[in-house]
Amino acid sequence: MSTFVKVATRKELPPGGRKVVEVDGIAVALFNVGGQICAIEDVCTHDGGPLAQGVLVSPQIIACPRHGAEFHVCTGKALTLPAIEDVETFPVKVEGEDILIESFF
Numbered sequence: 001m002s003t004f005v006k007v008a009t010r011k012e013l014p015p016g017g018r019k020v021v022e023v024d025g026i027a028v029a030l031f032n033v034g035g036q037i038c039a040i041e042d043v044c045t046h047d048g049g050p051l052a053q054g055v056l057v058s059p060q061i062i063a064c065p066r067h068g069a070e071f072h073v074c075t076g077k078a079l080t081l082p083a084i085e086d087v088e089t090f091p092v093k094v095e096g097e098d099i100l101i102e103s104f105f
């Protein structure tokens with residue numbers, strides 16, 4: 001069974017913003033892409049780099065701060081080497097001012 005848990009408010013995540021939260025012991029990076037809230041695991045699939053500390057090379061694409069692999073922040077797709085595996089994505093709900101992420105625990 002899953003449930004959605006509040007992890008942030010809209011005020012904390014303005015357009016273009018990002019925030020790292022923890023859900024079920026997993027570091028999750030939230031991004032506000034032009035008003036759409038996206039959530040991916042904050043761990044690069046290449047060698048564990050903290051993705052949210054990277055540079056946004058476009059509003060939807062983050063470059064890992066360690067070796068530069070690029071990921072789509074909404075689909076989790078690995079777009080460039082050295083990463084070859086996608087990162088996990090998490091369902092997001094916005095209820096009023098609250099941002100919620102699906103938790104399976």
Ligand code: FES
Pocket residue numbers: 044045046047048049064065066067068069082083
């Ligand atoms: S740890 Fe992210 S590109 Fe190497």
